[in-house]
Amino acid sequence: MKIVFLDRDGVISIFTPNDYIKKWEEFKFIPEGIDGLKILNDAGYKVIIISNQAGVNKGLFTINDLNEITENMLKELKNKGVNNILKVYYCIHTKEENCECRKPKTGLFKKAEQDFGKIEFSKTYFIGDADIDIIAGKNVGTNTILVLTGKTKSKKEIELWEAKPDYIFDNLKEAAEFIVKKGRENGKI
Numbered sequence: 591m592k593i594v595f596l597d598r599d600g601v602i603s604i605f606t607p608n609d610y611i612k613k614w615e616e617f618k619f620i621p622e623g624i625d626g627l628k629i630l631n632d633a634g635y636k637v638i639i640i641s642n643q644a645g646v647n648k649g650l651f652t653i654n655d656l657n658e659i660t661e662n663m664l665k666e667l668k669n670k671g672v673n674n675i676l677k678v679y680y681c682i683h684t685k686e687e688n689c690e691c692r693k694p695k696t697g698l699f700k701k702a703e704q705d706f707g708k709i710e711f712s713k714t715y716f717i718g719d720a721d722i723d724i725i726a727g728k729n730v731g732t733n734t735i736l737v738l739t740g741k742t743k744s745k746k747e748i749e750l751w752e753a754k755p756d757y758i759f760d761n762l763k764e765a766a767e768f769i770v771k772k773g774r775e776n777g778k779i
């Protein structure tokens with residue numbers, strides 16, 4: 591199974607600085623995010639979403655709000671021909687709770703492995719928009735891709751990061767095109 595791990599906010603949907611997407615009405619797709627998902631879908635890649643949503647345990651929105659966002663997101667994507675999302679995993683804990691699942695920790699990746707069987711992380715990618723995504727990917731051993739549609743706006747910001755992404759693309763569409771092309775070159779398709 592060909593798997594790509596994705597962050598949600600800033601990759602598929604708009605990133606809101608210093609705020610959370612608290613209800614479905616606030617959720618907006620990034621157009622290239624949908625394009626990228628479609629490209630992965632059509633090339634036979636499965637997608638697992640791994641997202642920190644500490645706003646739940648901060649009391650800013652509820653699990654029900656979060657589930658409603660997820661259901662609507664998946665429904666809209668299905669309408670656009672994206673049927674390849676295996677599962678959406680969230681960490682709802684605050685940093686202070688020191689859980690095992692909040693990125694850059696790897697608990698949610700391990701959970702995916704429990705749910706779907708052994709994953710060769712070195713053959714997968716994790717695509718995110720922030721430094722913690724890149725650190726999380728490195729911690730679990732995936733290839734890491736940074737997209738510039740969210741928290742990180744330019745390559746310049748990355749100069750100060752300790753963990754550098756393996757690849758940087760403007761958006762998920764370009765990242766997906768790269769993954770599919772590379773997969774073909776490696777004879778995986």
Ligand SMILES: [Mg+2]
Pocket residue numbers: 597598599600601605718719720740741
């Ligand atoms: Mg993000």
Ligand SMILES: [Zn+2]
Pocket residue numbers: 681682683689690691692
């Ligand atoms: Zn957690």
